[in-house]
Amino acid sequence: MKRLWKVCLAAWLLILGSVMGGVLLEPLQVRAAQAKKIQVQFQYTRRKEFRLSAGQIRQGDTGKVTLKGKNVTDVRWTSSKPSIVTVDDTGKVTAKHTGTAVLTAKYTWKKRAYCYRVNIQVVSRLAAEQKKFPTGTYWNDGGNNNQVTQRPCIHDDDRYCAYNSVGCESNLYLGMVAGMQVAGYQCHGFALKVAQDLYGSLKKWKYVESYRTIHAGDVIRINNNSHTIIVTKVYSGSIQYADCNSTGDCQIQWGKTMSRQALRKAFTYMYTKY
Structure with a gap:
């Protein structure tokens, strides 16, 4: 009986070691x-x-x-x-x-x-995107809009940079959005880049100028056409969103919230797949 117990124990240890090793x-x-x-x-x-x-x-x-x-x-x-x-x-x-x-x-x-x-x-896909562009990092790696840095932007005529792709502190997004060629930098470029990563091509998305039902993934221009956000979650009375450059230095932030009432008031236009 004692010998049988030892054999069983040895077999069990072999199985345990194999499983723990993957x-x-x-x-x-x-x-x-x-x-x-x-x-x-x-x-x-x-x-x-x-x-x-x-x-x-x-x-x-x-x-x-x-x-x-x-x-x-x-x-x-x-x-x-x-x-x-x-x-x-x-x-x-x-x-x-x-x-x-x-x-x-x-x-x-x-x-x-x-x-x-x-x-x-x-x-x-959203969790992967948050790992790719972590909160607190800066969307300003120059020629690679898939990368971030640990240093804030020092803006130097970013509007010129967006159309010439040279000498620009913030990253740049270039692509077809809602049937139009769009060059986006800072907050606008970041929101469109995230949307493309999450959903693929934005070419057939819609450009909407009137406030309507909001969905996760919508890219919304707010504050008198001065800032862009991407909606990540929608609640009954508010939304959660991500953005870049709200602090003026290309910093990325996730998990920010805004009431629906405030969003309606700030709304300028949006890109949506719905």
């Missing part, structure tokens, strides 16, 4: 050293852009998982929650909805069957 090997008799020879590589090209951790992917994006190891054959991938993440036999990963799923690779190693499991977390 690997679950089957059958149990495989040597622990084999786990070190098999690795999963998760390739997601935009992870650095959105400052995501390993194993995270933005909702709506795709990546690829690859099982690497000598003498590994017959790899087949499955997802524990296809409603969150799907994966095909080639390892292509598609992030459907926010949440976490376990991807399992069933494979053959030296003519024996095993499996390897890895967690994938899908992050909402």
